[in-house]
Amino acid sequence: MENRQRWVNISYAAAGGLLWFIVNQLLLQVAASTDLESKVTHLEYWVMGLSIASGFGLFLGLYWSHKTNQYMNEVVVELSRVTWPQKQESVRNTYLVIIGVAFAGFVLGVMDLIWTKVVQGLFQVLPGLLSWMR
Numbered sequence: 681m682e683n684r685q686r687w688v689n690i691s692y693a694a695a696g697g698l699l700w701f702i703v704n705q706l707l708l709q710v711a712a713s714t715d716l717e718s719k720v721t722h723l724e725y726w727v728m729g730l731s732i733a734s735g736f737g738l739f740l741g742l743y744w745s746h747k748t749n750q751y752m753n754e755v756v757v758e759l760s761r762v763t764w765p766q767k768q769e770s771v772r773n774t775y776l777v778i779i780g781v782a783f784a785g786f787v788l789g790v791m792d793l794i795w796t797k798v799v800q801g802l803f804q805v806l807p808g809l810l811s812w813m814r
Contacts, residue, residue, distance in 0.1 A: 688752040692742040700735030707731065
């Protein structure tokens with residue numbers, strides 16, 4: 681039980697850190713676009729304080745919510761029941777994906793080359809046809 685709660689708390693801390701980063705970047709962008717730096721003294725402290733407060737507030741809100749803790753503990757239990765693939769199977773599947781992407785890229789590249797040649801040919805033929813019609 682304690683090990684599960686540790687993972688839940690780590691996920692709450694990650695969510696709080698992510699919110700801190702997003703709010704920080706958003707406030708910095710708003711401050712730069714509205715020229716708040718000239719109007720508010722120590723703007724960087726306000727931005728950092730609001731960012732930290734929002735991230736920490738999210739962490740505390742999640743940590744103190746009984747329903748959220750119950751749900752997240754159930755998620756951890758379900759994830760512990762998952763049959764994860766072995767390393768050898770993951771490596772094999774990774775190779776298959778790389779080969780498939782390379783093949784699809786090759787096919788699309790050939791199709792693009794053909795289409796480019798067709799369009800270039802049309803651009804060379806059309807001016808002659810248009811002048812002949814006049």
